[in-house]
Amino acid sequence: MIVLQCAVAAEQRQLREQLLHPRQHRLGSYDLCQGTLQGQPVALLCGGVGKANAAAAAALLLQQRPRLVVLHGCGGFYPASGLAVGDLAVACEEHYGDEGVATPQGFRDLSQLDLPLLRTPAGCYYNRFPCDPLLTGQLAQSCRTLARQLGCQVGCGPFVTVSCGSGRDDLALLRQQHCGGLCENMEGAAVAHQCLAVGVPFIEVRGLSNATGNRDLRQWDLATAMQRAEQATLAFLADLPPLPQE
Numbered sequence: 711m712i713v714l715q716c717a718v719a720a721e722q723r724q725l726r727e728q729l730l731h732p733r734q735h736r737l738g739s740y741d742l743c744q745g746t747l748q749g750q751p752v753a754l755l756c757g758g759v760g761k762a763n764a765a766a767a768a769a770l771l772l773q774q775r776p777r778l779v780v781l782h783g784c785g786g787f788y789p790a791s792g793l794a795v796g797d798l799a800v801a802c803e804e805h806y807g808d809e810g811v812a813t814p815q816g817f818r819d820l821s822q823l824d825l826p827l828l829r830t831p832a833g834c835y836y837n838r839f840p841c842d843p844l845l846t847g848q849l850a851q852s853c854r855t856l857a858r859q860l861g862c863q864v865g866c867g868p869f870v871t872v873s874c875g876s877g878r879d880d881l882a883l884l885r886q887q888h889c890g891g892l893c894e895n896m897e898g899a900a901v902a903h904q905c906l907a908v909g910v911p912f913i914e915v916r917g918l919s920n921a922t923g924n925r926d927l928r929q930w931d932l933a934t935a936m937q938r939a940e941q942a943t944l945a946f947l948a949d950l951p952p953l954p955q956e
């Protein structure tokens with residue numbers, strides 16, 4: 711089974727509509743919708759906004775040993791990303807953007823503080839959590855094909871997960887520079903972290919709803935961004951070969 715996780719119900723509307731053989735379950739405090747999309751067995755999980763919600767939801771689903779977790783939704787793009795509202799972004803890794811300490815000399819992240827968030831036999835993880843490289847490549851390829859049809863761009867690079875959105879130019883610039891960030895969101899690093907902790911592959915795609923930096927809600931397009939992330943998820947599933955045992 712593949713888990714398709716998002717933050718809010720509006721981010722999974724199309725996926726729910728297209729789900730074949732839908733079955734509704736209650737898992738902990740979540741309404742889980744299972745079925746088939748593009749021939750793949752999936753579970754649709756709406757985990758809530760923010761790192762704590764996203765991690766709690768992912769941790770519960772990971773107990774069922776899914777084949778893969780795909781996080782999808784909307785996000786903000788950083789100034790030097792070259793991206794625009796309506797474009798797609800694929801994560802190669804996720805950064806916890808505000809875990810660390812703000813000092814008079816600037817932001818110090820957890821590696822500079824020697825405070826790992828996760829210890830595995832392969833090593834310690836601080837602010838940065840990788841996405842599955844092979845599946846990320848496949849996701850980016852599916853997105854490029856889709857983007858040609860939609861007339862939009864695709865970026866692939868580091869994502870930054872924050873508690874406090876970058877609604878100011880200086881903050882957006884700082885986070886972009888510190889993490890080399892392409893896209894900002896509020897859940898990704900927490901889900902990537904949970905997946906890495908139990909060895910389940912993780913990938914992430916976001917439709918870009920807004921620019922980070924000085925906040926101007928008139929320029930936001932949440933609906934298009936959410937829809938495009940769902941379309942990208944469907945395109946990825948359609949291109950994905952089924953697992954031998956499924």
Ligand SMILES: O=C(O)c1cccc(C(=O)CC[C@H]2O[C@@H](n3cnc4c(=O)[nH]cnc43)[C@H](O)[C@@H]2O)c1
Binds near residue numbers: 759786877921922
């Ligand atoms: O009103 C605001 O200034 C504001 C700032 C950040 C996010 C929101 C939302 O309503 C969306 C939260 C939701 O969407 C993701 N998201 C979308 N754009 C961003 C962003 O620029 N920075 C961080 N998160 C963003 C996020 O993952 C949440 O799930 C409103």
